[in-house]
Amino acid sequence: MNENSTKVKLPADKSDMKSIVTAVLKVANVLQVPSAEENKFLFAARTLATQTLVLISVDTKNGAAKLTTNCEKMVIGAMLMKDVKGSLEG
Structure with a gap:
C-alpha cells in the first residue's frame, strides 16, 4: 500500500x-472505524470500480x-x- 501523510492546522470551530x-464524511464515502485512542479517527472504504481498499x-x-x-x-x-485536507482546513 502507498501511504501519504500531511499536517493540517485545524480551525478553532473544527x-x-x-x-x-x-469534514471527512463530506468528502469521502467512508465508514468510521472504532479506535482505541481518544484523539485518533480511523476510516475505511473500498473504491466502487476496482474494490481497492x-x-x-x-x-x-x-x-x-x-x-x-x-x-x-x-x-x-x-x-x-488533498480533498480531506481541504475539508478539514476550510
Missing part, C-alpha cells in the same frame, strides 16, 4: 470530534492534525488526501 468526522486516519493534537491516507493506487490516495 477541532471537536463531530466536526472532524463530518482505502484507509484514512486523522490524529489530532493541540489544534493540529496529522492526516494519513493508505491506498494501493497512488493517485487515489494522493487525491483523497
Whole structure:
C-alpha cells in the first residue's frame, strides 16, 4: 500500500470530534472505524470500480492534525488526501 501523510492546522470551530468526522464524511464515502485512542479517527472504504481498499486516519493534537491516507493506487490516495485536507482546513 502507498501511504501519504500531511499536517493540517485545524480551525478553532473544527477541532471537536463531530466536526472532524463530518469534514471527512463530506468528502469521502467512508465508514468510521472504532479506535482505541481518544484523539485518533480511523476510516475505511473500498473504491466502487476496482474494490481497492482505502484507509484514512486523522490524529489530532493541540489544534493540529496529522492526516494519513493508505491506498494501493497512488493517485487515489494522493487525491483523497488533498480533498480531506481541504475539508478539514476550510
